[in-house]
Amino acid sequence: MLALLEEQLEDRVEFLNEECLPVMIRPVAGETLEALLRTERGPLREILRRYGAILFRDFGLRSAEDFQKAAAQCFEGELLPYLGGLSPRGQVKEGVFESTKLPAYMRITQHHEMSYLPNPPRAIAFFCELEPHQGGETPLADSRKVYKQIPAGLRERFEQSGVCYHRTLYGPKRNFVYAALNRWLKVRRSWMETFLTTDRGVVERLCAEQGGTAHWDGEDGVRMSNILPAVRRHPETGEKLWFNHVTTFLMTPESAGMMRYLLYRLAYLNPLHRPVHATLGNGEPITLEELRTINEAVDSATVRFKWKQGDLLLVDNLQVSHGRMPFRGARRILVAMN
Numbered sequence: 001m002l003a004l005l006e007e008q009l010e011d012r013v014e015f016l017n018e019e020c021l022p023v024m025i026r027p028v029a030g031e032t033l034e035a036l037l038r039t040e041r042g043p044l045r046e047i048l049r050r051y052g053a054i055l056f057r058d059f060g061l062r063s064a065e066d067f068q069k070a071a072a073q074c075f076e077g078e079l080l081p082y083l084g085g086l087s088p089r090g091q092v093k094e095g096v097f098e099s100t101k102l103p104a105y106m107r108i109t110q111h112h113e114m115s116y117l118p119n120p121p122r123a124i125a126f127f128c129e130l131e132p133h134q135g136g137e138t139p140l141a142d143s144r145k146v147y148k149q150i151p152a153g154l155r156e157r158f159e160q161s162g163v164c165y166h167r168t169l170y171g172p173k174r175n176f177v178y179a180a181l182n183r184w185l186k187v188r189r190s191w192m193e194t195f196l197t198t199d200r201g202v203v204e205r206l207c208a209e210q211g212g213t214a215h216w217d218g219e220d221g222v223r224m225s226n227i228l229p230a231v232r233r234h235p236e237t238g239e240k241l242w243f244n245h246v247t248t249f250l251m252t253p254e255s256a257g258m259m260r261y262l263l264y265r266l267a268y269l270n271p272l273h274r275p276v277h278a279t280l281g282n283g284e285p286i287t288l289e290e291l292r293t294i295n296e297a298v299d300s301a302t303v304r305f306k307w308k309q310g311d312l313l314l315v316d317n318l319q320v321s322h323g324r325m326p327f328r329g330a331r332r333i334l335v336a337m338n
């Protein structure tokens with residue numbers, strides 16, 4: 001019965017590009033997304049496992065509330081809070097967030113949501129409340145392909161050492177020079193926003209639970225570090241995935257723009273004092289050359305599609321990375337995680 005249903009649903013899968021990322025499903029005969037998710041859960045899970053991302057289009061979702069209900073159904077009830085994450089984003093409804101507050105001119109490099117933490121979200125749902133008219137795509141990349149594209153020697157270096165993530169979050173006594181810089185660089189968050197608390201003890205406990213360390217500096221800021229694998233295996237398929245946050249934690253002139261890259265380096269001469277920094281797990285630096293090679297591999301696997309108002313995009317956060325292209329005008333994309 002399951003195989004039959006899967007075949008029926010497979011016939012409805014539409015491919016938007018050669019990479020089959022995402023695959024698209026549209027309603028038939030007035031079908032609601034709620035009904036589809038309820039009756040075809042098994043086949044949909046299999047389609048998500050195979051392709052990594054499903055775009056549900058034309059199901060008539062209009063509001064953040066519609067999205068909240070649909071996402072809860074996708075994730076069987078549980079929408080995660082955004083706890084311990086880096087991106088500046090506001091909560092719209094319980095479990096539903098703005099995708100990011102980062103300015104429209106910035107390209108957000110490909111990343112798996114919270115891959116700098118030991119237990120990142122398993123899946124992420126995006127909702128297009130207001131489609132962008134120019135740019136603003138959410139590019140996707142299959143990290144099975146990225147893994148294979150990276151030269152074996154470089155892969156081995158990362159697989160053997162893992163990655164050490166360093167984060168510095170400012171505190172209540174924020175230095176006004178950095179506060180002014182941040183208005184342009186848009187790279188810093190406070191530990192109060194990040195961990196949803198004003199209690200230092202809570203921050204220390206959460207860091208320890210995530211296998212990391214926390215040290216307080218003179219401005220009540222916190223420096224945290226933790227080591228994680230650079231490559232993980234998919235829990236269902238066992239396939240190797242390039243799964244780390246290196247290209248987001250480390251800028252290149254190409255990824256950030258030369259001016260921003262240089263200013264960032266000048267503002268934080270000690271890399272360990274930067275808002276985010278990464279080294280190999282053994283403490284060795286990751287070179288600009290290595291970063292460029294990794295970025296090329298990611299680029300070669302990256303595809304874009306045009307958002308349409310009402311779209312719900314369901315992404316396997318372990319298998320597929322996402323980013324954001326710069327845009328002009330209005331754009332409102334919401335997210336929920338599981």
Ligand SMILES: [Fe+2]
Binds near residue numbers: 111112113
């Ligand atoms: Fe993200």
